[in-house]
Amino acid sequence: MPDLTPLWLTLRIASCATMLAFVFAVGFAWLTARFVFWGRDFLDAILTLPLVMPPTVLGYYLIVVWGRNGWLGGWLHAHLGLSLMFTWQGAVLAATVVSFPLLFKSARAAFEGVSTEYEQAARILGDNELRVFFRITLPLAARGLLAGTMLAFARAMGDFGATLMVAGNIEGKTQTAAMAVFDAVQAGDYVLANTLVAIMSVVCVVILVMTNKLASRGRAGR
């Protein structure tokens, strides 16, 4: 039985990254879907950028911001003695950034698909804005949000470039499944490579099939 540590590490990193990305993506998606403000299109473009940029470029940006001498990382290191570089938390950061646009785009489309008339009806029936969001907007956008979350999870699981730049490839510490496949092939360990590749492929296919099902049922229900 090959060593599956990288797989468990990948699941842990991808889960944390998806949760982080979810909170920020839902917030920004709601903002851009419900309000017209100056620079909205620019903000959308910036938030979508990780989707099209090379992962190594993203990783470089992350080092510039979060590295020991970075804008935020410098502060962290000076005041709390912490550094995200070459830790699994750093890998979470990288995976969050690469998976964020998928969640953000799906969430924005989901919120835009919720008719504002339902929200207005809820207001007239006595709800404040927080209640409108949790009782109307969020449940009606739930399918789209869930589909986006699954896509983001799949993307977070498979990241290579950005994670390598930020967290390195330390066996048992930051070596994710994608990197373990690379190492295994380099070392000629095809048993390990095949096992990891098979598991990752099955997980990704299952996620995509489920996402498509959610999307098509969402259309029929509307």
Add this chain to the structure above:
Amino acid sequence: MRLEVDIRKTLQSGERRFELKAAFSSQNDLTVIFGASGSGKSLTIQAIAGLVTPEQGRIAVGGETLFDGRQGINLPARTRGVGYLFQDYALFPHLSVRDNIGYPLKKSWPFSLLPDDRQEIAEIMAAFEIAHLAGSYPAELSGGQKQRVALARAMIKKPSILLLDEPFSALDSMLRHRMRMELLEIRQRFAVPLVVITHDPADVEVFGDTLVIFANGRVEEVSSRKRPAALEDEDGWRTKVCRRAQWKKERLAAA
């Protein structure tokens, strides 16, 4: 019930510009706002409900000021105590009929249903003859059923006034007549003043004790019936009007 509206609102999108300058008041409990689409009548009742904020002016219902630009009064929609029937009812698609109707009652965080609320929901569902639909979802309902559910939801908190945006436009003509009569019954049972937006002259005949005619964002004319006291419909004249109109329609359809 006294309804006073005197508002200004400008809508601008690109080249198009619409200016609403509406001023009227109604002493009657049945008011019809009549006009072509795009004349500003929907915008006016949206302002009464608090869904849009006028630039200036004043809105008062039953002596209570809901909006006053000069005094800086602008009650949020949730505290205005106004009932509103949306043109396509806006029933929440993810909630059952029971939960739709009970929506305004559920105030405990986040979704729990209080036991005494259930009693209220059951009573109002019985009053609207929709008890058998309690577990259904909006997508499974017919047009008439949807309207009854939406009315029950709007009435459960006993609003001070009920605003109806083209309430019968989504129904076929037979159902339209029946729902007119039902709306009159509701009006009697709950003693709630109605403001009906319409472009159908038949609605004017039935509901127009005070008639406000809109054109191009202005109030063209306000007129009141000499004998508007028939709210209780003692002599059944409204019912007669409905029946006669329906009979005519049937004759025409048969011919």
